[in-house]
Amino acid sequence: MIPTTLCYIEKDDCYLMLHRISKKVDINKDKWIGVGGKFEDKESPEECLLREVKEETGLTLTSYRLRGIVTFVSDRWVTEYMFLYTADDFTGKMSPCDEGTLEWVPKKELSRLNLWEGDKIFLKLLAEDAPFFSLKLSYEGDDLVFAALDGKELTRR
Secondary structure (H helix, E strand, C coil), rough: CEEEEEEEEEEECEEEEEEEECCCCCCCCCCCEEEEEEEECCHHHHHHHHHHHHHHHCCEEEEEEEEEEEEEEEEECCCCCEEEEEEEEEEECCEEECCCCEEEEEEEHHHHHHCHHHHHHHHHHHHHCCCCCEEEEEEEEEEEEEEEEEEEEEEEE
């Protein structure tokens, strides 16, 4: 299993989105996602979050909130447990990201982006200001085949 963090940084009703186009081998190739990454040894979720956001954006978060835990299961990669955050305040100047292009995207325009199907589910939960949640997403290849919210099945293909 791989523990990770992902953060959607908010400003002016936009999210800072990362278009993953730089790495040749990337599970998220050509997708738009928030910023974050894998835990390093002995890191807490918050330490991972702050380090990854700083590394990928140059920004230092000063206000953030843990919104949920997402379990990703796949026939192609190891199970991932992702701590999902939103942040609404930061300091610093944004710097280029070596994993892709950073862009402030209006929340109402997220649906036009190339997103994972499961990401659409948790982005909707964030938009609804849902209470803390546990979301399980199962993929076969790039296809979402099962989703469950707080242990209750949402969809199955």
